[in-house]
Structure formats: C-alpha cells, structure tokens
Amino acid sequence: MSGPTIRVLSLLELLQSHGRLSGTELAARLGVDKRTVRRYIQALEQLGIPVTTEHGCDGGYMLVAGFKLPPMMFTNDETLALSLGLLAAHNLNLADTQGAISSVQAKLERVMPAKLKSRSRAIADTIKLILPASDAGTPGQHLAPLLDALEQQRSVSICYTSYQQASVVRQVDPYGLLFRSGRWYMSGYCHLRQELRTFRLDRLQQIELLQQRFNRPENFDTAEHFTRSLYGMSGNLDVQVMLHTDKHTATQAMGETASMLKPQAGGLLLSTRTDSCYCLAQWLSQLPFDFSIIEPPELKLALQQHADRLIAIARR
Amino acid sequence: MSGPTIRVLSLLELLQSHGRLSGTELAARLGVDKRTVRRYIQALEQLGIPVTTEHGCDGGYMLVAGFKLPPMMFTNDETLALSLGLLAAHNLNLADTQGAISSVQAKLERVMPAKLKSRSRAIADTIKLILPASDAGTPGQHLAPLLDALEQQRSVSICYTSYQQASVVRQVDPYGLLFRSGRWYMSGYCHLRQELRTFRLDRLQQIELLQQRFNRPENFDTAEHFTRSLYGMSGNLDVQVMLHTDKHTATQAMGETASMLKPQAGGLLLSTRTDSCYCLAQWLSQLPFDFSIIEPPELKLALQQHADRLIAIARR
DNA sequence: GACAATTAGGACGTATTCTGTCCTATTTAA
DNA sequence: TTAAATAGGACAGAATACGTCCTAATTGTC
Numbered sequence: 001m002s003g004p005t006i007r008v009l010s011l012l013e014l015l016q017s018h019g020r021l022s023g024t025e026l027a028a029r030l031g032v033d034k035r036t037v038r039r040y041i042q043a044l045e046q047l048g049i050p051v052t053t054e055h056g057c058d059g060g061y062m063l064v065a066g067f068k069l070p071p072m073m074f075t076n077d078e079t080l081a082l083s084l085g086l087l088a089a090h091n092l093n094l095a096d097t098q099g100a101i102s103s104v105q106a107k108l109e110r111v112m113p114a115k116l117k118s119r120s121r122a123i124a125d126t127i128k129l130i131l132p133a134s135d136a137g138t139p140g141q142h143l144a145p146l147l148d149a150l151e152q153q154r155s156v157s158i159c160y161t162s163y164q165q166a167s168v169v170r171q172v173d174p175y176g177l178l179f180r181s182g183r184w185y186m187s188g189y190c191h192l193r194q195e196l197r198t199f200r201l202d203r204l205q206q207i208e209l210l211q212q213r214f215n216r217p218e219n220f221d222t223a224e225h226f227t228r229s230l231y232g233m234s235g236n237l238d239v240q241v242m243l244h245t246d247k248h249t250a251t252q253a254m255g256e257t258a259s260m261l262k263p264q265a266g267g268l269l270l271s272t273r274t275d276s277c278y279c280l281a282q283w284l285s286q287l288p289f290d291f292s293i294i295e296p297p298e299l300k301l302a303l304q305q306h307a308d309r310l311i312a313i314a315r316r
Numbered sequence: 317m318s319g320p321t322i323r324v325l326s327l328l329e330l331l332q333s334h335g336r337l338s339g340t341e342l343a344a345r346l347g348v349d350k351r352t353v354r355r356y357i358q359a360l361e362q363l364g365i366p367v368t369t370e371h372g373c374d375g376g377y378m379l380v381a382g383f384k385l386p387p388m389m390f391t392n393d394e395t396l397a398l399s400l401g402l403l404a405a406h407n408l409n410l411a412d413t414q415g416a417i418s419s420v421q422a423k424l425e426r427v428m429p430a431k432l433k434s435r436s437r438a439i440a441d442t443i444k445l446i447l448p449a450s451d452a453g454t455p456g457q458h459l460a461p462l463l464d465a466l467e468q469q470r471s472v473s474i475c476y477t478s479y480q481q482a483s484v485v486r487q488v489d490p491y492g493l494l495f496r497s498g499r500w501y502m503s504g505y506c507h508l509r510q511e512l513r514t515f516r517l518d519r520l521q522q523i524e525l526l527q528q529r530f531n532r533p534e535n536f537d538t539a540e541h542f543t544r545s546l547y548g549m550s551g552n553l554d555v556q557v558m559l560h561t562d563k564h565t566a567t568q569a570m571g572e573t574a575s576m577l578k579p580q581a582g583g584l585l586l587s588t589r590t591d592s593c594y595c596l597a598q599w600l601s602q603l604p605f606d607f608s609i610i611e612p613p614e615l616k617l618a619l620q621q622h623a624d625r626l627i628a629i630a631r632r
Numbered sequence: 633g634a635c636a637a638t639t640a641g642g643a644c645g646t647a648t649t650c651t652g653t654c655c656t657a658t659t660t661a662a
Numbered sequence: 663t664t665a666a667a668t669a670g671g672a673c674a675g676a677a678t679a680c681g682t683c684c685t686a687a688t689t690g691t692c
Contacts, residue, residue, distance in 0.1 A: 003678050005320045009363050033652050056660025059667040077416035084408050085401030092400050100393035122467035130496040151438035180446040286602035300630045307626035314620040349681050372689025375638040
C-alpha cells in the first residue's frame with residue numbers, strides 16, 4: 001500500500017507539523033498535482049478533520065488550532081443510537097439539558113466525518129419520538145448537589161413537601177433517580193422515617209449536600225422499588241384480582257403495571273391496595289380479558305355501579 | 317476517496333483503545349480480510365507510527381505507547397444529556413442499537429477525562445427511565461435502506477401488510493419515522509394511493525432503495541401527520557363522542573390522544589374512525605368523566621355489551 | 633512431533649478509484 | 663491590471679485496493 005491512503009495521511013502529518021503550507025508546496029512534497037492536493041484537503045474535511053484555508057496571494061492551508069489525530073469513528077448503528085438518544089433526551093428535561101443537547105451535538109459533529117454527520121443530521125431531521133415529556137426542568141441548583149450525592153454516595157438534606165402536607169426537612173441517602181410518565185423521582189433511604197421513600201423532584205424546595213457518606217445497597221433496583229411504592233403502599237383497602245390471561249397479553253394491556261402480577265393457578269394475581277374502589281373499577285373495566293375480583297367486596301359493588309353508569313350512557 | 321483511508325484511521329483508533337488485538341479480530345472489526353489488515357499495519361509503519369507485533373499462538377498487534385486521542389471536554393449538563401439520551405435509547409430498540417449503545421459509551425469514555433467518566437457512570441448506574449419500550453428491533457436489513465432513503469431523499473419500494481389485508485408492493489417517498497407507544501412508524505407519500513400514508517415498521521416485509529429522488533415538503537411535521545393519520549383515517553366506522561369535561565382533565569385521562577379533541581358547546585368532541593366498536597367501548601369505559609355517544613349506534617350497543625360483561629364479573 | 637492459531641508477504645485477476653489535464657471561477661496583494 | 667493563490671467539474675487512462683491463494687515462520691498445547 002503506497003498510494004493515496006498514505007498520501008492523505010502524510011498530508012495530515014505535514015499540516016500537523018507546519019503552521020501553514022501552500023498548495024504548491026504541498027503538491028511538491030507529496031509528489032502530486034495541485035488539483036490532487038485540493039482533493040486531499042476535501043478528503044481530510046470528509047474525515048472530520050477541519051482545515052482552514054486562506055484565499056488569494058500568499059494563500060494556504062492550516063489545521064484548526066490544536067487539532068490532533070484521529071476523528072471519532074462511529075458505525076451507522078452507533079450513529080443511530082447516539083442520535084436517537086439525543087432526540088429522546090429532549091423529553092426528559094432534567095435541568096437545562098436543551099442547550100446541553102445542542103452543544104453535545106455540535107461537539108460530536110466536529111469530530112465526525114462528513115458522512116456520519118450527514119446521517120446524524122438526517123436522523124435528527126426526519127425522526128420524531130413521542131414520549132412522555134417532563135413539563136418543567138428541575139432547577140439546576142437542586143440537581144447539581146443531587147447528582148454529586150449519587151456519584152459520591154453522600155447524604156443530602158432536603159426540604160420536601162409531600163402531597164397535602166407541610167414542608168419537612170429530612171436527611172436522605174439518595175439511591176437513584178427515576179423518570180416515569182413525565183415526572184422525575186428520587187428514591188432513597190429517609191433518615192426521618194427510617195425506611196426507603198420516594199420523592200418527586202418537583203416537590204423539592206431545597207437540597208444540600210452533606211459530608212456524611214453511605215453505601216448504596218448492591219443491585220438496588222430503582223424502578224422496582226418505585227413500582228412497588230407507587231402501586232403497593234398507598235390505600236387502605238387490600239385488593240386481590242385474578243386476571244385470566246397470560247403475562248404477555250397483560251403487559252400489552254397494562255404496560256409496566258404488569259410487572260407486579262404474580263402467576264398463580266387460574267391466571268395472574270394482582271395484589272395491591274387502593275383508596276378508591278371506583279377508580280380501580282374504572283381501570284379494570286378497560287382490560288380486554290376476563291378477570292375475577294377476589295377482594296374486597298366493595299370493589300365488586302363499585303364495578304357494578306360503574307357498569308350501571310355505562311348502561312345509562314349507552315341508552316341515551 | 318474515503319474507504320481505505322478511514323479504515324487505516326479506524327485501525328489506529330482500535331489499536332489506541334485496546335492493549336492488543338489479533339489480526340482476525342481487527343479484520344472482523346474493520347470488515348476486511350486479514351491480508352488487508354496486514355497491509356494496513358504496513359501503512360501505519362510507513363506513516364511512522366510504530367506497531368509492535370507478536371508472532372505465534374495468541375499473537376497480535378499493539379501500538380508503541382504514546383499515541384493517544386485528545387480528551388473530549390463536556391460540561392456536567394452535557395454529560396447528563398448524553399448519558400440520559402443513551403439510557404433512553406435502550407427503549408427505542410430500532411435495529412440492533414443495544415450493542416451500539418454500549419460501544420458508543422465505550423468510545424466516548426475513552427476520550428473523556430476521569431472525572432466526566434465517573435459522572436457518566438454514576439448517571440448510568442443510578443438513573444432509570446420508564447418509557448414505552450419497543451418489543452422487537454426492526455431488522456437491520458430493512459433499516460439501512462430506509463435510513464439511506466431518508467437521508468438522500470430517495471424513494472423506496474416496500475412490501476407492506478396492512479391490518480387484515482394481504483401484502484402489497486408500493487413505492488413510497490419516506491418523509492420521516494416516528495416512535496410512539498412502543499412502535500415505530502414511517503410516514504411518507506404512497507405512490508399507490510397517491511397520498512400521505514403511515515406504515516408500521518414491524519409490518520414491513522421487504523424494502524428496496526430506488527434511484528428515484530423526491531423533495532420532502534419543507535417543514536413536514538412527522539408527528540402531526542402521524543397523529544392525524546392514526547386517529548383520523550383507520551377504520552370503517554365514523555365515530556363521534558362528546559366528552560363532558562375540560563381539556564385539562566381530558567389530557568390527564570387520555571394523554572396525547574386529547575390533542576385531537578375539538579372544543580364545542582357541551583364539551584369536547586372526539587371525532588375518529590374505528591374498526592372495532594368493542595375495543596373503543598372498552599377504552600371509553602375507563603374515562604373518569606361523563607360522555608355521550610353521538611355516532612355510531614353500534615358503539616352504543618358495544619358499550620351495553622361491555623357493561624353487561626362487567627356486571628357479570630361483579631356478580632361472581 | 634503433530635496440530636492449531638497466529639504472524640509474514642508475494643502474486644494474480646478484477647473492480648473501483650485516483651490522477652493529471654483542461655477549464656472556469658473567485659480572492660487577495662502589489 | 664497582473665500575478666499568485668484558493669476552488670471544483672469533467673474526462674480518459676493509469677493506478678490502487680481487495681480477496682483469494684499460496685508458502686513460510688513462530689508460538690503454545692497435547
């Protein structure tokens with residue numbers, strides 16, 4: 001291998017080791033015509049290596065200051081994954097990530113060859129993701145200490161307002177963050193309540209990083225804890241409903257709620273708690289498969305009432 | 317001019333990022349024969365980049381120490397955006413992006429200073445995103461031509477199976493892709509039907525890139541078109557339901573579906589089409605507010621039948 | 633010693649890419 | 663105005679890159 005590949009890379013080395021060189025000089029050193037030098041300059045640009053040119057008398061070529069070997073090489077799959085990821089990050093809206101997304105894209109594009117840049121641009125221009133969106137960003141002054149705490153496994157002191165309650169100051173060991181249905185949550189060990197708790201980030205009023213350190217439990221599954229705390233702890237009525245279907249069909253109809261179903265003889269058991277049988281009856285009524293209410297009797301009554309309402313609507 | 321030059325640079329990058337790699341491994345990664353790898357090694361030597369080789373069993377190639385990539389400097393916000401984006405990309409499952417996400421992360425980490433790497437790791441370890449997930453990846457052989465078509469604005473010939481219909485070959489000008497509720501769609505101009513159409517990617521059986529080019533309409537809004545086509549076109553029964561509620565409550569209950577409701581005297585009008593009154597009745601029965609069925613009469617019957625079923629369950 | 637897995641490099645045919653030449657166009661400085 | 667630099671399209675002929683096939687040598691394991 002002695003030809004153009006070597007000459008293009010030799011051009012790169014020449015430009016790296018000289019402040020500025022004219023096309024005539026480069027042609028002589030590479031042993032090619034000036035027209036070919038211009039092609040090689042194009043080749044470097046396509047490889048993502050930015051070259052500054054000066055027109056007119058005393059013109060010439062220079063590498064952008066400080067630029068070094070080599071450009072960032074992604075495969076098409078990698079470019080796709082990266083571009084989709086940055087698209088999705090628009091929806092998450094944690095802190096001021098909108099501006100950050102643009103600047104990340106700009107930085108990555110500067111080290112991408114033109115072909116990958118074009119692919120990345122096409123993906124961004126033609127692909128849309130409809131995802132749950134977070135309404136408002138979490139204020140940056142909350143997030144910086146929180147991310148530091150997560151990274152360094154240090155406690156935080158938070159001022160938090162639960163639903164319908166006054167603000168309380170607590171010390172928390174943050175184990176993880178979760179994004180679900182457009183909201184950000186933090187899960188961690190609450191020293192005030194002496195147990196795992198979940199906090200909505202939009203209800204955080206103040207957060208301060210403490211010196212005290214903790215050890216996050218190994219294999220702590222943030223999503224699992226959240227799912228349980230959201231579905232399993234609230235409410236004062238125990239509920240058991242047997243769903244006469246398979247796990248796959250249940251997941252299709254119920255989304256991630258299906259993860260709390262337990263396989264049993266006869267189907268899948270939904271075991272939870274609720275404050276409102278009527279709300280749960282409404283939710284159950286959309287399920288496209290058969291189910292049986294085991295507990296509580298109030299739920300059967302609520303379902304009956306709901307069905308009566310539907311019948312009244314149908315008769316209008 | 318790009319193939320071999322890029323591959324030589326990729327070889328350099330691979331050697332810089334791994335302690336040692338065999339010729340077989342390098343050939344696989346670069347997509348060339350081992351004989352070509354040996355030529356590329358020669359090329360690096362000719363460029364003055366010293367490569368150490370080890371003969372025999374477990375042999376391989378290594379760079380002489382000292383050839384490094386420049387660090388890539390991201391801010392904390394940028395690191396957060398990038399890391400969240402890659403987390404989210406897991407759910408989208410378009411082609412084989414799972415492996416690609418890992419390798420993107422690895423590539424980026426190699427050029428990150430230790431502090432950013434630690435932050436990025438902490439984010440990946442402690443943050444979870446619960447998002448709609450795509451069940452299965454779109455086969456790569458479909459996606460490559462499709463992405464090429466989008467980038468180059470070239471038509472494709474697709475073999476597509478609509479719901480309950482036989483496969484049909486069509487020529488389509490693809491305008492964009494959309495991810496929604498766990499599914500990937502393509503929107504474009506269908507030459508067979510002479511109008512904009514929406515296609516589910518999991519129903520694509522074949523796709524072939526054509527030479528014919530098109531001009532994508534300026535400011536084409538993929539999501540808007542999708543929303544309209546998904547809610548306004550499918551089905552053979554016209555549906556009109558008046559929801560006796562306000563827009564905010566509707567949005568809480570229905571998510572983005574609420575965007576298609578039209579304010580009218582008496583509430584919000586849902587005007588759509590459906591193939592299945594029974595499915596629609598099930599969906600309507602979960603709504604936590606009053607509604608009236610205007611059209612069709614079949615929907616009233618379906619709602620009645622659904623309510624009867626619920627009553628039977630309540631009586632068990 | 634035999635075998636397997638690695639390194640090394642020459643030769644060949646084939647498909648693809650590259651090159652210099654010619655040309656037009658634009659930008660600077662003297 | 664002239665000269666010296668940048669820029670890029672088009673064309674015909676030459677050069678290059680690639681995989682395949684082959685021989686040769688080096689290691690490690692059984």
